[in-house]
Amino acid sequence: MFKVLKTSGSARRGILTTAHGEVQTPFFMTIGSAGAIKGLIPSEIRDLGGEIILANTYHLHLRPGEEVVAKAGGLHKFMNWDGAILTDSGGYQVFSLSKIRKLKADGVEFQSHLDGKKIFLTPEKAIDIQLKLGSDIMMCLDECAPYPAEREYVEKSIALTTEWAKRCRTFFKKNRRFVINHEPTTNAPRLLFGIVQGGIYPDMRKKSAKDLVKIGFDGYAVGGLAVGEPKDVMFEVLGKTVPLLPKDKPRYLMGVGTPQDILESVERGIDMFDCVLPTRNARHGYLFTSKGVVRIRNEQYREDFSPLDPNCGCMVCQNFTKAYLRHLYISNEILSLRLNTLHNVAFYQNLMKGIRHSIEEGRYNEFKKGFLRNYR
């Protein structure tokens, strides 16, 4: 299922085979929370080099409901995407979106952010929903400790996460044959990932990693980072956590991050990323370019009839000027959201292509330095 093709330092270039195709690693998953990328159609993601996207169990459970998606033949068919899909477990959204959240041994009770309805999510339920969505990579339900959190809280939290991971694994093994199996393009099975927690405490991370590896998963995520801790703390924890994970399994850093974050994390051996940054920042007019972030609303672009990024081959940079993108943004045009998103997604996919290519050629460090020299 996962094969490391080449390394450059600790950076890895590999292939992860899913039920919906091979995915080249390291990769970045564009977020389609509700089964849609903001303003883009699936074929555009594919054209930009995206082979896998991320959808949210929490969002899809609330709307339209996994039963509707299952009746449609699974999420791939529902949204017309034939690439791979990773679904998170809903644990993080319960943590970040719900007003109330009651942790119990059996699961977590929370309120829908849409209508306030109370929902009880268990490890089994989280996997059941993901099976009904027909996800290619499913995530265990975890508890994401806030930052800062006391040692004692984190200790209990990882014990709960480990317990839930066991139950997810059991339920997954027993029921995975019931997955919505819309036209899988390979013979690969569906995958289940565990999530290493432990806050900023290296010994907790160690315990969490050891427990999860013992249970055994198809891949391991590092969760609970980028939740407010300083960057140097994040990379210190990451640097200590990655070596605890099996070399032959993919490693996924959840919810990260900026181009710089991604470069630093690949260097530490991370293979998979997802983040709202490219799509959310697009909607706020923050556009990624090879020279850094352009805030397109700025007056300086009023009569700037040059492309956003002359080094970018995307449809936006090939057809429109900064002055026009600024005009669309200032005028609240829907086209602004679409074009900005397309460009930012293209930028992230191109970054990952550059990363993969440089690892193949054994010059990852050089690539990283070159990128950061221009990017301000």
Added chain:
Amino acid sequence: MFKVLKTSGSARRGILTTAHGEVQTPFFMTIGSAGAIKGLIPSEIRDLGGEIILANTYHLHLRPGEEVVAKAGGLHKFMNWDGAILTDSGGYQVFSLSKIRKLKADGVEFQSHLDGKKIFLTPEKAIDIQLKLGSDIMMCLDECAPYPAEREYVEKSIALTTEWAKRCRTFFKKNRRFVINHEPTTNAPRLLFGIVQGGIYPDMRKKSAKDLVKIGFDGYAVGGLAVGEPKDVMFEVLGKTVPLLPKDKPRYLMGVGTPQDILESVERGIDMFDCVLPTRNARHGYLFTSKGVVRIRNEQYREDFSPLDPNCGCMVCQNFTKAYLRHLYISNEILSLRLNTLHNVAFYQNLMKGIRHSIEEGRYNEFKKGFLRNYR
């Protein structure tokens, strides 16, 4: 410039040659008020069969300003559209969007709906802006009488509209060589259209038409209809107005309308249309199909995995289901706006293709009846 190829009853099939290509009539102009179609890129409009779009002088004057557009090389280049562009004069927007509006002999004073700034628009200024935008078809500044309006008001109003039309014509003749001339694709000159007003009074319409024809324009618009009067009154006035217009010039019914309205108006000899309906209704989830309007948010589509319109070949109907479109709409996804708009624009362009084809074959009436039989 304009050539009638074929007639079927009073319905006409022709070709209007503009500086940016030939446009087959009857046609419908998708609206891009601020130099952008809601959520669509120009190549999509072209792919759907659109050869001409409408942009608003008022919107573009306020933002980004005609000087910026002129520096970009004209509106075609600014928005990356190589087809024809008709610009309205701003008269209607002053009437519909501005809180204050002071009519003076010399022009009209109004407030920007964006920042309340006072702006004085004269006939000369309206043409000057359109020249700077590089429009292919420019409209005279007119005064659009409200409905209902007293005879006395309308009498004064058409006198003013005629006076302004004269001034527009004079300014246009003197200055048209200064037009932003971004890569015209034909040798055709820029065109100026007059606007027949007169409210619901046939004798006023007659006077207005006669005055304008005497001045002489490249085409004639019928303005001031579809502003609140009953449908039968509108078609009665239209039926009496069209015969007053020269046979060898294109006729443009402004701001109309529903598919039914368009069919009725083509039957009466109208060649050109524009309306916010397909794009605005798309954003509100009202989707046009061969069987009538589908309100996509309705519960009945929750698990309807069939295409929106099986008779439609557009990207949306080929790739997505009603259940998915409903989900996107309910979830306030940006993609909903894009897909809905694309489909509605496709529907209108297909309607016009059907109209043109049936006139060519001399069976317009049959086409109209067939369409209306299915459309509820």
